[in-house]
Amino acid sequence: MQAMAPKGLVTTDHLKQFKAIIGEQFVLADEETLTHYSHDETERLSYLPEVVLKPRTTEEIAAIMRLCNEYYIPVTPRGAGTGLSGGALPHLGGVLLSSERMNSILEIDERNLQVITEPGVITEVLQNAVKEKGLFYPPDPSSRGSCFIGGNIAENSGGPKAVKYGVVKDYVLNLEVVLPNGEIIWTGANVLKNSTGYNLTQLLVGSEGTLGIVTKIVLKLVPLPKYDLLMLVPFASLEKASEAVSAIFRAGFVPSGLELVEIDALKIVSQSVDSSAVPVNDDIAAHLIIEVDGNNMDVLMGEMEAIAELLTQFEAGEVFFADDAQQKTELWKLRRLVAEAVKTSGYTIEEDTVVPRAELPALIKGVKQLGKQYGFHAVCYGHAGDGNLHIRINHPTIKNSHGNAEMTAALQALFELVKSLGGTISGEHGIGLIQKPYLHTVFREANLHLMREIKKAFDPNNILNAGKIFDLN
C-alpha cells in the first residue's frame, strides 16, 4: 500500500472526541497555548498546531492515535520543547501531543539497578531521584534541567558524560510504545542482554517520534561513582587543544568528561554571567574541561596529574584544578550556559557534527575556512572526547538555515567535509525538520529507501511526525 500524506484537519467533532478521551481542560486551542507550542529551541522557527492535547495515560494516547489514524490527522509528539532540530515543531498543523502530564517515576528497582519512568519526567529530576539511592543515570544534555527523558530518547541524546558512559541508547532496556494505529507494545524486555528478534528498542531510540509514542521507559542504571575531579586547561591554539583530545585516549585514559570550548564562546558567556572562574585572555584560543570519576581518590589524583603532564606536549597553559564542589558546579554551569548565550548573541544556526575524534583538528580548521568563504562567523564547542562538535553560526543577515538557499549551500559544504572525515551530520540533536535536506550527503538512496519503508511499516497512514528526518514521500 502506498503511504498517504496526512490530509485531515481537526474538526469540531474531533475536538469533542478528544475531550471525551482526556477531559475538556486538557484539550487546548486558544491562541496563547497554540503559540507557546508552535516553537521549540530550534533557530527561529514557528508553526502553529491546530490543537494541543495533554493526555495522562497510555490508554488515552492509544485512543487519540486511533482517532487520528482513522481521520489522517497529523500528530506531533512533544517533550519539553528543548530540541534543536525541529523534531517537535508541528509543521503540518494538526495535533500537538504533549507528554508533560506523564511525569511520574514509576519505580526505582534497586535490586536490578533499573528505573521505570514515564516520558515527561525532567532528566535532572530522574538523575537526582536515582542518585539518592546511590545510582547513576549518566546521559546528561545541557538542557537537563528542563528537557524530558522522553525527548532524550527520541533524539538519542548524549551530553558530557557520554565519553565514558555512552549515550541514551546504551541505557534504554525496554520501551512501552503506542503505535500510530493505537496499538500498545513493549519493544523488548527488562534485561541487560537481548538477542530475541529485531531490536525494536534500538530502532525506536533516536527515531524522533516518527515511529511511535514512547509511554514508559525502562533504563539501566550503574552504581554512582564516589568521587570526581575536574580541571580546566587553556590552549594557545584550537588545533593543539583538539589534538590533545585524542592523545588522552591513546594514552589509555577514559575521562568521564572531555569538553572543548572555544574562547569566543566563553567571551560571549562572560557578557551575561560571572565567568571569572575561567581565564579569558588573548593568549588563549580554547579550553578543555576534563573530568575523571571513580571510587578511589588517589587513583583519580594520579590520573589527573598524568593527563596534565601529557597535555604539556600540546602547549597547554596553566591548569586550573577545581578545588571544591562549588567550583566544579560553577565550571559545569558555565559550560552548560554556552549554548543559550551564543544563541542569544546572534549565533542562531546550530549544527551538531560528529567525526572520529582524531579528525577534530581537521573539522575545526574546515569550519573556519567555510566561515570565510560563506561570510559567517562560527564558534565551536562541545563533546570533544566523542568527536562531537557543536558549531554555532552567526550570519549577518541569515538567521534560519531552514529554507534558505545560501545557508543551505554553506551547510552542504560543511556536511561534505564531515562526511569526508568519516563523520556524520548529527551526533545527538537529530535530523528533525532542519537537517533533512542534508541526509543524502551521508546516506545512499538505498538507505533512505529502507528508512522510508520502516516508517511505512510503523505508520502506513503517515500521520506521526510526518515530514521529519525525510520528506513525506
Next chain:
Amino acid sequence: MQAMAPKGLVTTDHLKQFKAIIGEQFVLADEETLTHYSHDETERLSYLPEVVLKPRTTEEIAAIMRLCNEYYIPVTPRGAGTGLSGGALPHLGGVLLSSERMNSILEIDERNLQVITEPGVITEVLQNAVKEKGLFYPPDPSSRGSCFIGGNIAENSGGPKAVKYGVVKDYVLNLEVVLPNGEIIWTGANVLKNSTGYNLTQLLVGSEGTLGIVTKIVLKLVPLPKYDLLMLVPFASLEKASEAVSAIFRAGFVPSGLELVEIDALKIVSQSVDSSAVPVNDDIAAHLIIEVDGNNMDVLMGEMEAIAELLTQFEAGEVFFADDAQQKTELWKLRRLVAEAVKTSGYTIEEDTVVPRAELPALIKGVKQLGKQYGFHAVCYGHAGDGNLHIRINHPTIKNSHGNAEMTAALQALFELVKSLGGTISGEHGIGLIQKPYLHTVFREANLHLMREIKKAFDPNNILNAGKIFDLN
C-alpha cells in the same frame, strides 16, 4: 506487495554463473562439502544446501545476491558455524554463503581506537591483534577460538566480559552491508555518537543474517586494562550463589566477569579434562567465577577482598584466588569447556534465557521444578552478572527440541516463567530456527507484524535466511 516464499532451485545455469562470479574452485556441490555445511552447533539438526559459495569480496557477494534475488534462490549466510540457534542451517536448501575467505583485519585505527575488519575473522584473532596495540575488544563468546566476528554480529553475542563492558551491539559503529537485492550500503558512520536517521546499524546487529550480509565491520575499541584478578567462590546452595550475584552490584561493584557454574556441569567437565583447579565435592552446589579489572592493582585487591567479605553473607565457602596467569587461564578454560562437555554428555538441548539479574534464584528454582515435571535433567551455568542463564537439557529420549511436541510444551513452560520474571528467551544466542515457536511468548502480534514488515522492507522476495526468527509468512 506480498512477500513471496522462495521457490527457486539452483540449476546448472546458476552454478555456471556463480562460477563466473567467484571462480570455479569456490563453488562447491560435492557431497562431503554439502554435508559439512549442513549443520552448525545447534542440537543435532542437519539440512543439506544445494551449493556452497565462498566469495572473497563485497562485490562478489553483491553479484551473487542479484542473481539469487532474480531467481528467488534461498540464501543462508554462514560464519564459522558455531551458532546455537540454527541461524546458519540451510533449512530451505539453496545457496550456503560462507564468509570464511573474507578473513582480513583491514585497519587497526590507533588514532581513533577503532578496528575495521571483514566478517570472517576469528574473534580471538581480532582480540589478539588489537591487544598488541594496547587495545581491547571485550565481547568474547565461549567459542571465541573458532567463531567469526560476523557471526557474533548476527547474533549480538556477549560472553563473560559483557557484565562490565557490554555486548557486541555496544561496539559496532558502522557496517558495510550487501542487501538482498545486491545493493551495497554503509549503515552509519565511524563515530561514537550518532543521531542521524533510523539506527540501521543497531537493526542489523542481532538480525541473524535475515536483513543483509555484513561485509565490513567498524568496531569501537577501549584501552586495554592493565590488570585483572580472578577468584572462584563455592556455594553450598545454588540459590545463595545466585542471590549473591545481585548483591555484588548493589554494593557498588562492577566486576569484569561474574559467571555461575552449577556443580553438575563441572562434574561433567571433570570427566573429560583435568579440573583439579576447581573443587568438586558434595558440599558444593555451584561456583561463582568473579573477575575484576582495571589499571591499579591495589584498588583491584581491595575490590576482591571487599567482594569476598560480602559473599560470606551468602554462605560462601573457601575462596580460591587465582595466583598467576596460568591459573587464570586454566580457570577460564574450564568455564569455556562447559558448553561442549555437557553437550557431549547428552545435554543436547540448549536454552539461553535472560532475566533481570535479581530474578536468577527464581529462574533456577523454576528450571529444576520443570525438569521434574517434564522428565528432563538440566544443568545451569552462564553469565549470572547479566542475568543470562544457559540451561542445558538432557532428556532420556528427546535429543532435539525442534519439531518435538513434548519438548515444545516443556520449553513453552520455561519461557512463560522467564517472561513472568521480566526476562526473554534469548540473551546472546538468537532465535534462529529452533526458538521461533516461542517468540509469541514474549512479543505481541503487533511486534511480530512490525518485524515481518521490516524483513519485507529489506528483502521483498524473502530470499535471505528466510524462515529464521519467524515463519516465512
